[in-house]
Amino acid sequence: MPAPTDDSADCIFCKIIASASPVAEHGACFAFHDKYPVTDGHLLIVPKRHAPDYFSLTADEKKDADYLLHQLREAIQQEDPSVTGFNIGINNGFDAGQTVFHCHIHLIPRRKGDCENPRGGVRGVIPGKRGY
Numbered sequence: 001m002p003a004p005t006d007d008s009a010d011c012i013f014c015k016i017i018a019s020a021s022p023v024a025e026h027g028a029c030f031a032f033h034d035k036y037p038v039t040d041g042h043l044l045i046v047p048k049r050h051a052p053d054y055f056s057l058t059a060d061e062k063k064d065a066d067y068l069l070h071q072l073r074e075a076i077q078q079e080d081p082s083v084t085g086f087n088i089g090i091n092n093g094f095d096a097g098q099t100v101f102h103c104h105i106h107l108i109p110r111r112k113g114d115c116e117n118p119r120g121g122v123r124g125v126i127p128g129k130r131g132y
């Protein structure tokens with residue numbers, strides 16, 4: 001496994017991994033609730049290693065994150081049948097909106113009617129460009 005970067009001592013997600021109970025974990029990855037959820041049930045899936053972004057992940061970390069995405073999607077839909085869709089998103093880099101520089105995959109449950117017009121979804125990363 002590659003060594004963590006020097007920033008890990010100050011990283012809020014490293015602290016969560018070290019001290020909090022995960023919603024789920026698998027191999028090299030860990031999932032927990034987003035503190036400021038976009039929708040009810042919004043989760044973050046992270047590598048246990050302090051890696052700054054998706055492009056720094058190893059093949060095993062990507063495989064384990066993908067396993068958790070599938071497992072958590074299944075669990076969320078079983079627990080809450082009002083969930084009818086998901087957004088999966090990763091902000092890579094400050095200019096792309098990343099605020100915590102420990103890689104995390106947002107898993108955002110969606111429900112019919114949770115916004116006026118969902119068309120375009122993640123295209124909304126640039127305000128005004130969601131619709132087409």
Ligand code: AMP
Nearest residue numbers: 012033034035036037091097098099100
């Ligand atoms: P990003 O903008 O992609 O870097 O997203 C960072 C995410 O981390 C945001 O959705 C925040 O709500 C979430 N967040 C920030 N601080 C915490 C925390 N202490 N515990 C859990 N989630 C957090």
Ligand code: ZN
Nearest residue numbers: 011014050102
């Ligand atoms: Zn970290």
